[in-house]
Amino acid sequence: MDLAFSPEDERFREQARDWLATNVPRDPRPQEGPEMREFDSAWQRRQFDGGWAGVSWPTEHGGLGLSTVRQLIWHEEYARAGAPYIGSLFSAVNYGGPALTIEGTPEQQAAHLPRILRGEEVWSQGFSEPEAGSDLAGLRTRGVVDGDELVVTGQKIWSSYAQIADFHFCLVRTDPERPRHKGLTWVLIDLRSPGITVRPIKTMARDLHFCEVFYDEARVPLGNVVGGLHNGWKVAMSTLTLERGTAFMADQVSFERTVDALVVEAASRPGPRGTGRALDDAGVARQLADLKTVAGALRSLSYRSISTLERTGAPGPEGSMMRLYLGEANQRLGRAAMDVLGVEGLAFVAHWRKGWSGHWLRHFASTIGAGTAEIQRNVVGERVLGLPR
Amino acid sequence: MDVLADADQAEITALAREFLTERLGPDQAHAVADGRAVVDAALLGRAAELGWFGLGLPESRGGAGYGLLEEIAVFREIGRAVSPGPLLPMVLAARIAVLGGADSQAEGLLSGTLRAAWAEPVPGAATVTAERVSGRFASFDPERADVLVVVTPEVAVLVPAPDGSAAVPSVDPTISTLVAELEVAPLAVLPADADPVYLRGLLLSAAALVGSAQRTTEMAVEHAGTREAFGRPIGTYQAIKHRCADMWMRTQAADAHLVYAALALDSGGKVEADLPGLAHGARSLAAEAAARNGEAVVQVHGAMGYTWEHDSGLHIGRAEVLRRWFGGPAADVDAVLASVPLSDPRTTISQAGETP
Numbered sequence A: 001m002d003l004a005f006s007p008e009d010e011r012f013r014e015q016a017r018d019w020l021a022t023n024v025p026r027d028p029r030p031q032e033g034p035e036m037r038e039f040d041s042a043w044q045r046r047q048f049d050g051g052w053a054g055v056s057w058p059t060e061h062g063g064l065g066l067s068t069v070r071q072l073i074w075h076e077e078y079a080r081a082g083a084p085y086i087g088s089l090f091s092a093v094n095y096g097g098p099a100l101t102i103e104g105t106p107e108q109q110a111a112h113l114p115r116i117l118r119g120e121e122v123w124s125q126g127f128s129e130p131e132a133g134s135d136l137a138g139l140r141t142r143g144v145v146d147g148d149e150l151v152v153t154g155q156k157i158w159s160s161y162a163q164i165a166d167f168h169f170c171l172v173r174t175d176p177e178r179p180r181h182k183g184l185t186w187v188l189i190d191l192r193s194p195g196i197t198v199r200p201i202k203t204m205a206r207d208l209h210f211c212e213v214f215y216d217e218a219r220v221p222l223g224n225v226v227g228g229l230h231n232g233w234k235v236a237m238s239t240l241t242l243e244r245g246t247a248f249m250a251d252q253v254s255f256e257r258t259v260d261a262l263v264v265e266a267a268s269r270p271g272p273r274g275t276g277r278a279l280d281d282a283g284v285a286r287q288l289a290d291l292k293t294v295a296g297a298l299r300s301l302s303y304r305s306i307s308t309l310e311r312t313g314a315p316g317p318e319g320s321m322m323r324l325y326l327g328e329a330n331q332r333l334g335r336a337a338m339d340v341l342g343v344e345g346l347a348f349v350a351h352w353r354k355g356w357s358g359h360w361l362r363h364f365a366s367t368i369g370a371g372t373a374e375i376q377r378n379v380v381g382e383r384v385l386g387l388p389r
Numbered sequence B: 001m002d003v004l005a006d007a008d009q010a011e012i013t014a015l016a017r018e019f020l021t022e023r024l025g026p027d028q029a030h031a032v033a034d035g036r037a038v039v040d041a042a043l044l045g046r047a048a049e050l051g052w053f054g055l056g057l058p059e060s061r062g063g064a065g066y067g068l069l070e071e072i073a074v075f076r077e078i079g080r081a082v083s084p085g086p087l088l089p090m091v092l093a094a095r096i097a098v099l100g101g102a103d104s105q106a107e108g109l110l111s112g113t114l115r116a117a118w119a120e121p122v123p124g125a126a127t128v129t130a131e132r133v134s135g136r137f138a139s140f141d142p143e144r145a146d147v148l149v150v151v152t153p154e155v156a157v158l159v160p161a162p163d164g165s166a167a168v169p170s171v172d173p174t175i176s177t178l179v180a181e182l183e184v185a186p187l188a189v190l191p192a193d194a195d196p197v198y199l200r201g202l203l204l205s206a207a208a209l210v211g212s213a214q215r216t217t218e219m220a221v222e223h224a225g226t227r228e229a230f231g232r233p234i235g236t237y238q239a240i241k242h243r244c245a246d247m248w249m250r251t252q253a254a255d256a257h258l259v260y261a262a263l264a265l266d267s268g269g270k271v272e273a274d275l276p277g278l279a280h281g282a283r284s285l286a287a288e289a290a291a292r293n294g295e296a297v298v299q300v301h302g303a304m305g306y307t308w309e310h311d312s313g314l315h316i317g318r319a320e321v322l323r324r325w326f327g328g329p330a331a332d333v334d335a336v337l338a339s340v341p342l343s344d345p346r347t348t349i350s351q352a353g354e355t356p
Ligand SMILES: Cc1cc2nc3c(=O)[nH]c(=O)nc-3n(C[C@H](O)[C@H](O)[C@H](O)COP(=O)(O)OP(=O)(O)OC[C@H]3O[C@@H](n4cnc5c(N)ncnc54)[C@H](O)[C@@H]3O)c2cc1C
Pocket: A124, A125, A126, A127, A128, A132, A133, A134, A135, A157, A158, A159, A160, A161, A209, A210, A365, A368, A369, A370, A371, A372, A373, A374, A375, A378, B238
C-alpha cells in the first residue's frame, strides 16, 4: 500500500503541470451554440498538438497508451490548472470513443478515433426516446436493413449537444420479432444525412443543452454498425459502464476545487443574520464541511477504483456508485451555494464562472442523466449486493 | 500508488476476526450488557499476547513493529464485532507511555495488566496541558481503570484514574460512563510534535466505526434477501433495496477515505499536507456511516431489530459513544474547513472546476 506515485509518474505530473500552466485557455468557455463547439474543439486540438490527448487511449488510435494512473494524474493537474470543462466532446472523448476501442472494427476505429482526439468530430448519444428512458430496452426507433444500408425511422430525445454534433450513436430496433434486448443494434449515424431533423430543447437552466432528433427513413451504411447487427444491447452496456464508471473521473477531481471556491465565497460574505461571515454560521459550516469531506472521499474512491483496475484489469464495485455519489453531492453544493448567497444571490447567472445560481439549477439533472438515482440504486442493490429483483 | 490491502494486512484481518468471533464478539458484548460477564484481566492479557496493544509500536520498544494500516485492519474488525472492553484506550495509552518514556506504565499496558479508560474533555469546560489536567471530563468504563487517557490535538497524557464507582451504564450497554471533575498532574506526557497520537487515535476510532457500518450493511442485506412479506423477499421492495444500497455506498466512501487518510498520515505528511483535515473528514464519514446504518439496520429488521437481543442496539450505542470522542462532530467541521486555502488566489469561482 502506498499513496506515493512512482518517480516516472511524478515526472509525468510535472510535465503535465508545466504544459497546462502555459496552454490552458483563459477566455471563458461559451455555454452554447457553434461558439461552444469551436471553443471545445480548439482546446481539444491544442491538447492533441501538445501531445496530451487521450492519455490512456491505445497508441494505435492516436492516444498516449499510458496507464489509468497517468490518466488520473492528468485529470488532477487539469483540475488544478482550472482548465475548461470538456463540454460537447464529453460523449465522444470520455466514453463513446473508448467504447469504440473495445467494440469497433479496425476500419471504424481508424475512421473516427484519431478525429475524436483531434477535436474534429463531435458525437451525441441517441439512446433515450419519448417512450424509453430508464426502461431503455423498450425503445422503438426502427432500423430496417436494405441492401448495404440501414433505414432508420423514429424519434430520439434528450440527446445532449446533438444540435452541434456530427454523429449520433444510436440504439435502434432491427428485429422486432426477437425478445426486447436481443433485437437492438448500436449504430453511428452521420447527422447530416437526409431524413434527420434536430430540434433543441430548452432546459430549466435556460440553455439548449439537449435535443429531439427525428428520423424519417434516414439511410445509414451498414459499415457504421458497431458490434454486429442485433448485438446492440451488449455494446450499449459497455458504453453505459464506461459512462457511469470512468467518464466522470475528471468531474470527481474538479469537484473539490468547486467546493473550495464556495468556502472562499462563504468566507467573504456576511452571515445569514448579517453578522460575522457566512462561513461562521453553524448550518453553512456543516454543509460546507460535508461537501469538502465528500470531495476528498470521491478522490479516495477514485484511487481505490484505479488501484483495483491496475491490479485486476477491471474496476472495483465502487465504480457503480461514483456517478450517483457525485451527482447528489453536486446537488447539495448547489443548495449550499444558494444558502451562502442568500437574498442577494437570486439573480439568474448562467455562466458558471460568474455565479452559482445556474450551477444550482443545472445540477437538478445530475440524478437523471446517465441513469437516474433510482436506477443506479437498483444496480447497486442487485448487482453489487445481490438483492433479489 | 496502490491503496488496496496487501497479503500481510489481509492475514491480520483474518486472525483478528477469528479471535474476536470466538472471544470478544457480539456474544460477549451481549453477556457484558446483561451483566453475565466482564472483560477481565485474563481477556485483556489474551489480546496483549496477540500483540494488539503494541501493534503499531517499534519492536525495539516492545511492540510488533506494524504500521497504522495494520492497526486499522484490527480496529475495523473490533468495530464489526462490537467488541466489549477498553481496546482503543489501551492501544493509545500504551503508545503514550512507551513513546513518552513512562516505562513502568508501558510494561503494564503492553501486557494488559494495567488497565486504561478513555476520558473526553467536555468542550469549553476542561483544560489539558503537559503539567495539569483539570475541569470536566466524561470518562468511559472508569470502574476498574488504573489510568485515564486524555488526548487533545496538542498533547496526549495519562493520569491516575480516580474512583470510578459512580459510573452508570451508557447508551452503549457494554460501556459505563461518568461525568466528573478532574484536577491532577499527568503520569505520562506525549506532545503532538513528538507523535501524532491524536490523529492516529482518531483514525482508529474511525476504523471501528467503519467496521460497524460494514457489519450492519451485511446484516441488513442478509435479512432483506431472506425475510418475506406479501409473498416475496423484502429486498425486492425498493424502499428496502435502496436503503441497503445507501448503507453500502456510505460505508465504501468512509472506508476508502479512511485508508487514504491513514496512508497520508503514515507517509508523515509527505503526500498530503493537511493531515488534521483529512483525518477528521475520514472520521466524520465513518461516524455518519455507522450512525445512519444503525438507523437503517433497525428499520430493515422490523420489530426484531428493536429488541435487546439483537446486535443492532450494540452497534447504535457504540457508534454514538465513539463519534463523541476526539471533539465530536464539531471538531470535524472545524478541522475540515480549516483545510481550505482561503488566501490562495486560484481558489475562486472564476478558477473553479465546472461540471456538466
Ligand atoms: C441533462 C440530461 C442529459 C441527457 N443526455 C442524454 C443523452 O445525451 N443521450 C441520451 O440518450 N439520453 C440522455 N438523457 C436522458 C436520460 O438518460 C434519461 O432521462 C434517463 O435515463 C431517465 O429516463 P426518463 O427521463 O424517460 O425518465 P423515466 O424513465 O420516465 O423515469 C421517471 C422517474 O421514474 C423513475 N423510475 C423509472 N423506472 C424505475 C424503476 N424501475 N424503479 C424506480 N424508479 C423508476 C425514475 O428514476 C424517475 O425518477 C439526458 C438526460 C438529462 C437530464
